Amino acid sequence: MGDELAFDVETGVVFRNPNAHISSRHAYFPSAIPLGNGEILVSYNTGEAFESEDLRVHLSRSSDGGRTWSDAARLPVPDVGAGVSEGVKMARVSDGTIVGLLQRHDRREFSGEGLTNPETLGFVPTRFETTTSTDGGRTWSTPVRVAPPLEGPEWELCCPITELTDGRWLLVSATWPDWEGRLPNGHQLVAFVSNDRGASWPECMRVMSEPESEAVIFWESKIVELLDGRLLAVAWCHDLPGAVDRPNQFAISADGGASWTRHRSTDLIGQTQTPLVIGQDHVLVVYRRTDEPGLWLQEVRIEGDDWVNRAARPLSG
Incomplete structure (x- = not known):
């Protein structure tokens, strides 16, 4: 790709509030599903606001x-009814089924509050559910609740379900304290594992943690499968005591997720990032950069267990 990433970017407006003069409508956290022949579905x-109780999923x-x-x-x-808000991440798996990973937030005991307690960073009660579509997103199955394989007690909605080539599904998330601040398993980046296409989630990969520091959080994580079968995990890393973001982190597994390298810096100063595998040990990363404004695209080579940054360019901002 040389020293520059050069391409044309086209875009359209997915959602615009038709009545902005009389009501507030925010739209965010999209998932785009290419369906072929120019058709795209976006969830x-x-x-009314970023953490309002009326948050609902639209297509x-x-x-x-x-x-x-x-x-x-x-x-x-x-x-879901009054007092419960929701969000979703969607992906299309190998047989064409679209899988929606829903998160429902039970606000009924916390009316008038946001999603998290400003004193403890604890979340309102959350639950994951999955729903599927086999007709391009026109009809959907009744959502099925996910039983986590460990206690969060609450969870972050990070990314869509990830399908591996061996057929396993991964639900990538991070442990999160409850409203009172209880966090029995500490801050961890984990992945629930399903061997039956989401019917059950009995296993858990423990991907990143820093127990010696007690308060380092791995947010907005993703896991992708490299062409050689290794797994690559990335995360936005936040140091709570220091009230500062660290550079984005990565880890690699060579045994299907049973074990992982110690997390290390990508040297990317930013937050949410999404890796896209485009070749042998060759990855593009889209991320929100914070040392410079905007959404950026970064070319990366995975050399052994090392992350090597190559060309970069802004996408917007």
């Missing part, structure tokens, strides 16, 4: 490669 959260569809979009419609599954 996202909408609500928009494009038939021209993303240039124009249909009006937003609610995800057609049973409503």
Whole structure:
């Protein structure tokens, strides 16, 4: 790719509030699902505010490669009811099924509060559920609750379900304290493992943690499979006592997730990042950069267990 990443970027507006003069509607955390022949499905959260109780999942569809979009419609599954908000991450697995990983937030005992306790950073009660579509997102199965293989007690919605070539599904998340601050297993980046396409999640990969520091958090994590079968995990890393972000971190597994290298710096100064495997030991990373403004694209080579940054360019900002 040389010293520069050069390409054209086209975009369309997926959602615009049609009544912005009379009501507030925020839209964020999209998942884009290419369906072929120029058709794209996008899921996202909408609500009155970033952490409002009326957060619901909506879908928009494009038939021209993303240039124009249909009006937003609610995800057609049973409503969660008053006092419960929701979010989603979606992915398409190898047989074409779209899997939606829902997170429901029970706000009924915390009316008027945000999602987290400002004193403890603890979350309101959360639960994961999965729903699937086999017809391009037009109809959806009734959501099924996920039983975590360890106690969070609460959890972060990081990314969509990840399918590995051996058929396993990974639900990547991070432990999170409850509203009172209880965190029995410390801060960990983990992955629930399903061998039956989401029917059960009996196993857990423990991917990143720093027990000696007690308060280092690994947020917005992702795991991808490299072409040689190794797994690559990335995370936004925050030091709570120092109230500062560290450089984004990575770890590698050569045994299917049973063990992982110690997490190390990517030297990328930023937050949420998404890795895309484009060749042998060759990865593109899209991330929100914080030492410079904007959303950035970074070319990376994985050399052994080392992360080597190559060319970079801004996507927006």
